[in-house]
Amino acid sequence: MAQYLMSVLNESAVATEEEQAAIDVFNERLQADGHWVFAAGLASPGAATVVDGRDAEPVFTDGPYLESKEHIIGFWIIEAPHLDVALRLAAAGSKSCNRRVELRPILGE
Amino acid sequence: MTHVDEVITRVHREEWARVVATLARRLGDLDVAEEMAAEAFATAVERWPAEGVPPNPGAWLTTTAHRKAIDRLRREVRREEKHREALMLSGTPEPLGVVDDDRLRLVFTCCHPALAMEARIALTLRMVGGLTVPEIARAFLVEETAMGQRITRAKAKIKAARIPYGVPFREDLPARVTGVLTVLYLIFNEGYLASDPGREPVRGDLTAEAIRLTRLVRALLPADGEAAGLLALMLLTEARRAARVSASGELVALGEQDRGAWDRELIAEGHALVRARLASGEAPGRYQILAAINAVHTDARDVRDTDWSQVVALYDHLVRLDPSPIVRLNRAIAVAEIDGPQVALAQVDALPLEGYHAFHATRADLLRRLGRSAESRAAYDRAIAQAANTAEAAYLVRRRDQLAGP
Helix, strand or coil, X not given: CEEEEEEEECCCCXXXXXXXXXXXXXXXXXXXXXXXXXXXXXXXXXXXXXXXCCCCCCEEEECCCCCCCCCEEEEXXXXXXCHHHHHHHHHHHHHHHCCCEEEEECCCC | CCHHHHHHHHHHHHHHHHHHHXXXXXXXXXXXXXXXXXXXXXXXXXXXXXXXCCXXXXXXXXXXXXXXXXXXXXXXHHHHCCCHHHHHCCCCCCCCCCCCCHHHHHHHHHCCCCCCHHHHHHHHHXXXXXXCHHHHHHHCCCXXXXXXXXXXXXXXXXXXXXXXXXXXXXXXXXXXXXXXXXXXXXXXXXXXXXXXXXXXXXXXXXXXXXXXXXXXXXXXXXXXHHHHHHHHHHHHHHCCHHHHECCCCCECCHHHCCHHHCCHHHHHHHHXXXXXXXXXXXXXXXXXXXXXXXXXXHHCCCHHHCCHHHHHHHHHHHHHHCCCHHXXXXXXXXXXXXXXXXXXXXXXXXXXXCCCHHHHHHHHHHHHHCCCHHHHHHHHHHHHHHCCCHHHHHHHHHHHHCCCCC
């Protein structure tokens, strides 16, 4: 089994009630079929702080690491035997949240 | 070329995909499979001239490649003390050809939709076609190192993203087969109408390779009508290759070609495929309709014998499947032969194809037939400016220069 990060792109800001309901249905299916690992929504990039703790005193910088119009507003971590399964889940996830998603493999052992 | 050299060349053509495919399944690693297959063929080149060609060359190559892979993985296991690889090697090698659809798995992996189209084309030519990286680089006029990187990146993605080495889900199959056929058709078209102005206009090596790969895919998917349709389309197009470019390197339009120079054998094979598809009674897809259109053209011994109403009827069918402006442009060209250039021009002018050289070339020809020379000349100028193929540009220049004065 491999794990994939499925990031949700900010096509529009807040999920509508309809989208949220569809996401709930998708989440239940992920759990029932054994693909679920974790999922979360993210606060806007404006709430981010970049932290550099490599030196003696950590440095805090307000704002996101990358200033960009495109950002990630949520993610799933899913488990799938191979990419064909992950792609189908990603297609269903994209449909449920009504946004594009980026599918990226998580490094294994 | 000696007899053994010829045998090795033939075996390479016939067995490469099978050796890579079998190894890829056994080892679970496309990269190692490719490398070991190449090493096995190099060993054959060294040993067969002296020792003679083994009775079953394909089996010999697979066994040799497999042994090399085991040796290599054992070395790696010792070095890295990994046990996972060792587990993969348990069990004895299977006899060759038991799982014939290994090659089909290989084709689907190389044409996976998660790979960029140019990577799919390069991988398919390397893994299934057995072309070397320098050969593929030359075919697409890309630096050898760049092509090598393209293939390496694609293999790395297959591994990291776990693109499966297998036949797709039943629900995904139609789309995935379409994807495979698209890759084959792109390879063929690059050979048939090379897009690079620096190259010879028609590239027989690429069209031949595309046909060979399509024959393989058709054999692996015998029930797929579109695979048969694509093969028929390629054969009927390839049949006209010799007549398509003049001695002076100019493209020769279909209506002006020396039909005696057409390859009757390829035409007969293409026609048989088209007839078999018609007899199946199944609704045809895009490639089958295009093949049928080409069958109508190649049926006519003289351009004046062309059954244009049949061509238009087939384009009507195609427009229903694919209402794109390019399909409608080609339909209008056939319409001109029945309803005249005036009717066709009205249809062409309505199409949003300003950036497409064939749109301007078609307009130029219709305007010429209507005696509207100045407008025709302007349209030729635009077509010439946009044509990437040297033979096509040469043809358009001559047609323009033949126009009566403004």
